[in-house]
Amino acid sequence: MKLNSYVNIPLPTLKRLPIYLGLLKECEEKGEEWISASYLAAKLGLKSIQVRKDLSCTGVVGKPKKGFLLKELMDAISFYMGEGHQPDILLVGVGNLGKALLSDRRLTRHGYKIVAAFDVDPGLIGTDVAEHKILSMDKLGDLISRMGIKLAILTVPEKEAQSIANQLVEAGIKGIWNFSSLFLDLPTNVTVINEDLGSRLALLAGQVTHGAEREGSLSASKLGSVSFHK
Incomplete structure (x- = not known):
């Protein structure tokens, strides 16, 4: 298998790769050896042609009537996601959401590790939360x-x-997963993922209220809505 350079993969595709990988891992646990683009599309509320286009960026080629070899596709996606050599992460803000993320084992499943957590509350400093001081x-x-x-x-x-x-960037941070509702004003060489929970809930409520089509509902529930700033 020849792996393509990840720098040529469009950003929307990169955003979907972790979701594909999560579903592939579920199939592997069930003992599956092959996976089809149509199956992935149906599960995620996408069109088959979009899934095939996304997966073509990995360099993995499927076989007619069989689909993709599951292990080969997982290895290729893991390569682009950097699994096995993910950078360490720190967290700032140990409120309810911060505590939940520190305890969330899903990050660990993908090989990510929060190595330090910070807060300004004297009542929290020095205490342990989910094995983090x-x-x-x-x-x-x-x-x-x-x-x-x-x-x-x-x-x-x-x-x-x-x-x-600003403190994070001045200290050398190059990527921020931002859970605040503020759109951060940072240098262009810093990448920010804005995770606005209120907007995502509003999207869900709007689809339910206005009777969104099934495909749109599946896409929203499975893929979510994450905005990127770079």
Whole structure:
């Protein structure tokens, strides 16, 4: 199998690859050896032609009437997602959402590890949350520099998001998963994924209220809505 360079893969396709991989892992656990584009399309509320186009970027070629060899396709997608050599991550903001993410084993399933968590609350600093000792913000810059961390999860109130994001970038962070509702104003060499839970719930409510077509409903529920800023 010849793997294509991931830099040539369109951003919308890159956003769907983790979702494909999750479904492929479920099929592997069931003992499946082959998977078809039509099966993936039906499960995710996509058109088969879109799935085939996405998977063609991996360099894996399917066989007529059989589909794709499951293990080969999983290996190719894992390659583009960086599985096996993911960078360490830190989290800032250990409120209810931050605590939930620290405890979420789904990140671990994909090989990601939150190595440090920070907060400004004196009542939290020094305590343990999901096996993470909560650190003071004054240790942020030194830890990022010492460990070479490039990714951060931001789960702080909107009024604090920009200033903390600035601190992260100044310390060397290159990618932020932003759970605040604020659109961050950062240098163009910093990549931000905005995870606006309120907007996603509004999308779901709108589809239910206005009777969205089945395909649209499946796409929203399975694929979600994530905005990228770079």
